[in-house]
Amino acid sequence: MSLSALLSEYGDLYLRALLNTWRLTALCFAGAFAIGVAITVLRVCPVKPLRVFGDFFVQVFRNIPGAALLILLVYALPRLRVLLSYEMCVIVASVLIPSAFCSEHLMSGMNTISPGEIEAARALGLTFTQLIGRIVIPQALRSTVLPMTSLVVGTMLTTALGSQVPLRPNQLELTGAVNYINSRAVGGILAFAISAALYVATALVIGWVGGRIDRKVRILR
């Protein structure tokens, strides 16, 4: 099929798939970010079992392939009488894996904080919660905007897991849309190229926005 034929026939599908990819990316990154921050707090808290749990969580989800996690969610969870929709399985996998990387970025961001500032906060009588909430996390976040930007892109690519489960046509994301088209017509490489271009364009926008935010919030030292 030519490009014009592909776009005239499947243009709407691509558009919907692009919007679905954006929606999944935003949703999953938000979830990954929230969990990543929470796990990071556990990893530095004074209670050892919580620190161990936090480290364990990160080791598990940083080191499991997305497809393997998806298989576990789709086939193993029902045995535990937890039945998630296919889309929800994709979302859960695309939250958990990036959340582990989010936590790793924050841990490295914490290393940029001057130990003297931590001591000053203690000397002023701040509690652990205040120290974390007002000094540590804000500084760690502001010094990790660029890796977090990459993580948004990484999360977007992880949502391609949606192509591995049977979603309804209106739920398809960019990779799933290609599968859908190629199972019905001979879209060939071109069908992939359209999705790839849309991924790249989105990544460029994400990178540009991330760079702007980084310049704005970066901490002068």
Added chain:
Amino acid sequence: MTQIQSRDVPVIELRHVDKHYGDLHVLKDISLSVGKGEVVVIIGPSGSGKSTLCRTVNRLETIDSGEILIEGVPLPQDGRQLAALRSRIGMVFQSFNLFSHMTVLDNMILAPTGVLKLNRKAAKDEAMALLDRVGVADQAHKLPAQLSGGQQQRAAIARALAMHPRAMLFDEPTSALDPEMIGEVLNVMTELAADGMTMLIVTHEMNFARRVASRVIFMDGGSIVEENTPEAFFTQPRSQRALDFLQSIRN
């Protein structure tokens, strides 16, 4: 009766404090007290344990044995009681340690609002008054990195004062400063001393020590070698080690 007693209780008291870093015995049987309104200056060669001593008072450094009492009450081990106690002891560091992601004003009001639960308006008014007192009110809305070292250190002193501390610890407050900025920080400290603030100061500024100290403590090798009035210490120290130290810095 109780009032007389409380006047007699030292603000800071260390009893037979020992501390090791591995095999290194950094504090050896240190006993020391700082009464209300006293300015005690600790001097000594680097590595003598004077900074470590200063940092044990609010438990930024733990001790192996001995006792530390603040206004007669033993230092809590950790948790909220320790945080509450720290909030009553101001500390000024060699490297200023202003929070780099906040404006000077936000640095000032963080602990008063978060720890003392002052409302923002009251904390802000007081912060501005304190910044004015140390001469950096015009820098309130800047970030620490935009200030000179001397301005940062004066702001850091103001930040500690905003907690209404019972005593102030100074850990080599001028050692990281360019020479032309040392005077402005020492002036602020001199004024504080004149206002009756209880102060424990680790410093290499001998003229300042001589002018402001109520007592001088000379440390070497983790021990207090000599405790003396500033006049006597700088003119005729009792110990040979103090004499050697004073001669070495005069040359």
